[in-house]
């Protein structure tokens with residue numbers, strides 16, 4: 001079936017049942033394909049993700065809110081989906097992903113853990129997808145021109161109001177300046193003790209925590225919480241708008257600042273002042289991705305929008321403190337501008353793909369953060385050591 005959508009071009013296409021889905025870029029380019037998942041239409045920024053596995057974790061990572069993900073790996077969906085590999089806190093909760101672009105049609109699931117076909121899973125989660133797209137060409141377009149805004153639309157009858165969809169794609173303001181944290185943060189405080197998955201037992205529990213960590217949820221992933229629990233922490237997760245006083249009242253041994261969607265600079269009004277206050281009080285603090293960017297802002301730095309961003313599971317990063325290279329999972333479209341950082345912020349990690357900043361540590365406070373995703377999920381586990389670094393920092397601070 002793949003490829004036949006290309007045969008439907010010209011004016012007659014809108015009278016035919018195919019294509020059943022289209023991707024309309026803000027510049028008016030229309031890519032035709034086959035609809036999967038939910039019907040309807042959605043607008044977002046198109047990014048490409050190069051991970052070969054872990055599509056279920058990617059699509060449930062709240063950091064992708066506002067984005068349409070095109071997978072460069074062609075066989076997405078081939079291991080189906082299961083009830084466990086979900087990264088949103090609410091198992092059925094929407095991550096905010098606006099759409100999925102695939103090369104190949106989805107095959108039947110082939111994995112012992114699969115409980116549902118990927119297409120049915122997309123539909124149940126309200127995610128629109130399109131297959132039959134030349135994802136290599138789309139990726140090359142993004143590499144050359146940056147991440148475009150687009151509308152993804154799916155209709156069984158192949159009827160699309162093209163002028164309206166083009167207008168919507170062109171009018172969408174884009175992720176720069178957009179705060180999407182309120183869409184994905186937890187409404188209420190809760191406690192977490194689940195640890196990581198292993199075969200054949202599945203997930204474990206932390207029954208003897210040594211430290212109490214307050215994790216601020218800007219769109220947190222489950223595997224971050226699991227790794228904090230595994231490292232010996234009892235974790236209290238709090239909503240993104242929690243004040244510094246409320247956090248301090250929980251008597252944290254450490255504070256964790258999570259990943260999350262949108263423009264870090266747009267969260268400046270409520271998140272950054274709280275982070276500044278927590279840092280000033282000398283509480284050991286660890287940030288990942290959006291949390292990293294907001295620490296950068298809190299110490300007076302600047303964040304910038306990237307050209308094509310980093311989304312994948314094979315990004316080499318150098319740890320300047322050890323000289324070691326780790327292969328990391330990445331998902332970001334903004335970055336900390338290293339030249340904007342104060343002298344009290346040391347660059348601890350750097351991306352070996354493009355030299356962009358991948359981590360900082362403060363010299364005068366027990367604070368460090370990374371731009372990438374050490375929790376992986378999906379991706380390599382090279383960077384798990386950072387959770388131990390955080391716990392060592394907490395223990396040292398307690399002993400002081």
Ligand SMILES: NC(=O)CC[C@H](N)C(=O)O
Nearest residue numbers: 063259260289290333334
């Ligand atoms: N994974 C994240 O936390 C992403 C952070 C931010 N939204 C970015 O795109 O750069």
